[in-house]
Amino acid sequence: MNVPLLILLPFKSLLRNKTRSFLTMLGMVIGIASVIAMVAIGEGASRLVESQVRSLGSNMILITPAAIQQSGVSLGSGSRMNLTPEDAEAIRRSVPGVKAVSPVVQARGQLIYGDRNWAPQSIRGEGEDYLAVKDWDIVEGAFFGADDVLAARKVCVIGSTVAENLFEDESPVGKNLRIQNMPFRVLGVLGRKGSSPGGEDQDDVVIVPWTTAKRVLRGSRFNNLDVVLVSSTEEGNIPEVEKDVTDLLRDRHRLGSDQDEDFRTLSMNEMLEASTRTTRIMTTLLACIASISLIVGGVGIMNIMLVSVTERTREIGLRMAVGARRTDILRQFLSEGVLIALIGGLLGMTLGGASTQLVRVLFHWPIFVSPEAVLLAFGSSSLVGVFFGFYPSFRASRLDPIAALRNE
Known part of the structure; x- marks a missing residue:
């Protein structure tokens, strides 16, 4: 059987029973559309999480105090008070491959x-190097400097969300706002960062010198930090920098070889890998669930083709009687099955693409159709x-021509 006839006959058969x-x-349409939609939504989610993690700061390592254990119960991360400004300065001076270091002190208050x-x-x-650590830009004004940190000046830089809600259409730069009822001069406005992986608005933030947060806003007399942020010069040396930082802090904290660290380190690479792994697993699970529709569609094709073989028994016998070989019958029916699946697949891809765009427009969800x-x-x-x-094609090809012609 020639190729044009192999294509023409299945089309005629399909058109006879539209x-x-x-x-x-x-x-098949539903199965393929489901696979396309699930993979596109999952891939979009993966890219969104990746961009959110990277927005926290590229090449960044987060150092926090470890949790204290009492009677086998953890008091929570940061319950120790063992990270000091001297630790941060030692990392800045002694660890090769470090681009910038910023001590962190958390505070609370009404603006x-x-x-x-x-x-x-x-x-x-x-610290004054915070922007370098976080890869953040100033869109208006300037960031505070080392002198402001040293003198614990009451100055601040605000995020775009704070600027919009407090100052509306005014320029915040040079204005005084009050934090805990104390005046702070606004030096600059940060560029937009968007949401963090945890869903928090990164632009709803006020940055002050860490010394100011510690002495003025918290009134703390202790020489401890909540977090130390470290940025490496390039992404490739993050593991090496993280190891060097760990070795340095173990030495400074006089920890023996059999003692656990009293601090924790977490690189953005580790966070990115964990987040990406989770979203990939979810995408795969969604695609597997959607693939069940493909199997159902395939079973439907097989059932209908078996019915078609039964209905066309005399046609098969007649074709064999005039010289058609068993392989010709096999190819004819197999091409019908493939044609049904391909047309269903094309319609499914169209429907899947349209549904993903609908999700993007209605729910503002990032979509990526690879x-x-x-x-x-x-x-x-x-x-x-x-x-x-x-199987239906093979069954058709194995029919006995004489028995097929005798069939009513």
Whole structure:
């Protein structure tokens, strides 16, 4: 049987039973559309998480005090008070590959400007190198310097959310706002960062010198830090820098070889890998669930083709009687199964693409339809057509011509 005839005959067969052909394809349409949509939504979520993690700061290592254990019960991360400004300075001076270091002291308070007030998600005391650690830009004004940190001056830099809610259309730079009812001069406004992986608004923040946060806002007499942020010069040397920082702090804290660290380190690479691994697993699970529809669609193709073989028994016998070989019958029916699957696959890809765009518009969810997902869907529909169409085709090719012609 020549190729044009191999394509023409299945088309004619499908057109003779339009409704049945469409209903047979429907399982494939739903299956392929589900796979495309699930993979696109999952991949979009993965990229969103990746961008959010990277927005925390590229090449960054987070150092926090470890938890104290009492009677086998953890008092929570940061319950120790063993990270000091001297530790931060030692890391800056002694660890090769370190780009910048910022001590961190957390504070809380209400912001007041004129007759407006605002409770930011975060008031943070940071070092003068904070912007370099976080890869953050100033869009208006300037950041505070080493002199401001040394003198514990009442100056601050605010995020865009704080600027919009407190100052509305005014320029905040040079204005005084009150934190815990104490005046702070606004030096600058940070560029937009968006949400963190935890869903927090990173722009709803006030940054002050860490010395100011410690002495003025917290009134603390202890020489401890809440966190130390370290940025490496390049992404490739993060593991080496993290190891050197760990060795340095173990030495400074006089920890023996059999003692656990009294601090914890977490690199953005580790956080990114964990987040990406989670989203990949979820994407794979969603795709596997959606693939069940493909199997259902394939079973539907096989059932309809078995019915078709029974209905066309005399046609098969007649074709064999005039010279058609068993392989010709096999190819004819197999091509019908593949054609149903391919048309269903193409319609499914169209429906899947449209549904992902609908999700993007209605729910503002990031969508990414990769070429690999499209090729996978197209290949899957072809394989389903071959796999589930083979048995009915083989059964048709094994019919006895004489018995087939005798069939009513």
